[in-house]
Amino acid sequence: MNPTGYREVPERGAGLVCSWTAALPADAVPFVQRVVPDGCVDVIWSADGVQVAGPDTGPMPAALRPGARMAAVRFGPGAAPPVLGVPADALRDARVPLRDLWGGAADGLADAVAGAGSLETRREVLVAAVRARAARVEPVDPLVPEVVAGLAEGSVRDVADALGLGERQLRRRSLAAFGYGPKVLQRVLRFQRALALARSGVPLADVAYAAGFADQAHFANEVRALAGEPVSALM
Known part of the structure; x- marks a missing residue:
């Protein structure tokens, strides 16, 4: 990720390894990030809504438009399925709208994050929502x-x-x-x-x-x- 626009915050608990934000200035050149496999699953908010990314088996291009803003949480290997409600192989090498997994709850989350103000506050709202969801589901496979x-x-x-x-x-x-x-x-x-x-x-x-x-x-x-x-x- 463009080092001037990407910030990562370590997370503990709920199967999370970190949360992150990314932003490109409005006058930036369009940017394509090569995402490489790490065994993780990300839940990513952007102006287009909330989507789920990964786990990947090879490099995946991620195009960022000028002015793009994103906030995300990253699950460690094996931690996402109970929270997302589907086995991880259903998400392999895919980018899936969270609404396909959570229904209307995903729309509510997208609205809450979008209305939170600063990008940092949006990250915090997303982290809190994912943690709350994790607290209500079955634990990760031991x-x-x-x-x-x-x-x-x-x-x-x-x-x-x-x-x-x-x-x-x-x-x-x-x-x-x-x-x-x-x-x-x-x-x-x-x-x-x-x-x-x-x-x-x-x-x-x-x-x-x-x-x-x-x-x-x-x-x-x-x-x-x-x-x-x-x-x-x-x-």
């Missing part, structure tokens, strides 16, 4: 944190064995929770670890090993597959 932690260290079979599940059952529950089967989820999480390391200043020659790739070529190929460009372009 499998979620164990799968995320397990895939960081071992194979899909290792994780299935540790959880006492067959690989097919693990895949079914992973699709519903994350939008991905466990093998794809592992690739996305590993890619994000590598990106975080690279952005923190770790030399690219060391990132592949530290993030769990087989070698430098494996790292480069996975970044190209998931982001559509080399890691140097994502820094």
